[in-house]
Structures are given as C-alpha cells and as structure tokens.
Amino acid sequence: MSQQDLFSNNNFALEKNHKKKIKWLSHSAIEELNRCPRCFWLSYKEGIKLPEGIQSRLANRFDNILKKYFDSYRHQNKLPPLIEGKIKGTLKKPFKEAYFYKFDDDYGFYGKLDECLINEKEEHIPVDFKTASSDPREKETLSAYQNQIDEYLFLLEENGLKTANFGYLIYFFPEMTMELSNGFPMIIHVVKIERKSKDIKKRIGKAVSILKSSIPNPSEDCSYCRWFEKVKKYY
Ligand code: SF4
Secondary structure: OOHHHHHHHHHHHHHHHHHOOOEEEOHHHHHHHHHOHHHHHHHHHHOOOOOOOOOOOHHHHHHHHHHHHHHHHHOOOOOOHHHEOOEOOEEOOOOOOEEEEEOOOOEEEEEEOOEEEEOOOOOEEEEEEEEOOOOHHHOOOOHHHHHHHHHHHHHHHHOOOOEOOEEEEEEEEEOOOOOOOOOOOEEEEEEEEEOOOOOHHHHHHHHHHHHOOOOOOOOOOOHHHHHHHHHHHHO
C-alpha cells in the first residue's frame, strides 16, 4: 500500500467517524452565506429553506449523463472524444468524487467533483460540468464558479493530493440549428480557472462563526423579507 493509499484510508476512517456528528457545509452553503447570512443561518441551524418554486432538474440529468460518459473512458486511458484536443491530461483513476475537510468538532466542509484530471506532473485538476442556457463563450465567469474551483483545489490539497493550481469548467450549450435529425448538437466550451484564493479556511471559519452565533439580520435588499414584513400583520 502506497503512502498515498494509506493517507486516503486514514482520511476515509476520519470521514466515517465524523460524518454522523459533524455538520458538513458545501460550496452552495458558502454561496448562500454570501447572499444572505440570515437565510444561511436559518437553513443550516433550523432547516428552514427559502421556497425553491418550480425548478428544472434538467442540469442534474445532464450532469449524471456526462459523469457516466467520462467514466466510460477512464479505463481506456484516453480522454472522451467530446473534449479531445480541448484539454490536456488523463482522467484520474480510480475517481473519487467526494472530499472532506474537518474544520472543528462540530463542522466540516466537503465538495463533490464532477471529474478530475491528472497532468504530466501527477498534479490534480478539478473539473466541473456546467449546463448553459445562454452562450458561455460570451460571458465572464461567475464569482461563484471561481470560488468553487478554489474550494476544490483546497479540498484536494487537504486530502494530501498535489494540485496544478487551476481547474476547468466544461460548459455544454445546445447549438442553434435546424439540423436535429442526427442528434442534438452541443457547443462544448472549456474555461481554465486559475486559482485566485487559497484562504478557504477563513471562508469556512466565517460560516462556522455565524452558525455558532445568534441569528444575523436579514439582507436589506431581499424581496422575500420585504414581502414578509408587509404581509405578516395579516396572519
Ligand atoms: S433577507 Fe430574509 S428571505 Fe431574504 S434571503 Fe435573507 S433571510 Fe432569506
């Protein structure tokens, strides 16, 4: 057993021991905190979440299909034809989806990678699939996506893995065409995201300290809370 395997096994044991009692925060939790600390607190302390309304789960379906598609090329030691020539590296083998970081006895942070590449220096490169409804080639990368790649690099390193200091977003965008008889053509757009921040422990620490304090004030410009203020006298 290599030192790396030993590290992974120990880490797995750590994960197993702590999964039950630790509250695990994710990238989405930190983004929720950035939008509104009060909503974040209500979600993770009280399990009260903002109503989602009607939402499409189509992106989840795309993600599942893409993960299986990539996985089918893992043991052939080649990149899937959809991204050949757009990205360098090999698919990590075996692939591990979830990585955990224990912050303290009560809280931890975890992330689930869509895919992971290894470059010629044996460095890990996290990959996230994005299904786009507008052309991603004309858009700036959202700060939430930058944060996500920074957090994945952090998690890989905390789990004893070398990283390449960047990750990839792979966008899948349906092409506008009338030629649909032989399949539904997709534009595949790859964006390399260089690491911007290593200070992820600070991000997690801020979230944990909010959860360990009393409920924060609502955001001033939130339409939900303003609506509730107006209607509550009628209850
Ligand atoms: S302001 Fe109120 S409703 Fe809006 S996000 Fe925050 S807690 Fe939720």
